[in-house]
Amino acid sequence: MDAMLATIPQGRLGVADDCIGAYLFLASDKLAGYIIGQTIEVNGGQLMP
Numbered sequence: 001m002d003a004m005l006a007t008i009p010q011g012r013l014g015v016a017d018d019c020i021g022a023y024l025f026l027a028s029d030k031l032a033g034y035i036i037g038q039t040i041e042v043n044g045g046q047l048m049p
Contacts, residue, residue: 010044018042 005013022040026032041047 008044008046009048010046012044014042014044018044 005011008014019042022042026035026040
């Protein structure tokens with residue numbers, strides 16, 4: 001677990017509440033009504049290219 005934590009730039013493990021912003025954004029027709037077929041990574045920066 002410590003090795004995985006060291007790969008996350010945010011410096012902490014994610015929790016379910018970290019996804020709330022992405023969910024609300026995608027559920028909003030005003031904010032995301034024209035977005036189709038995208039992947040939003042909610043991972044604290046762990047998988048940055």
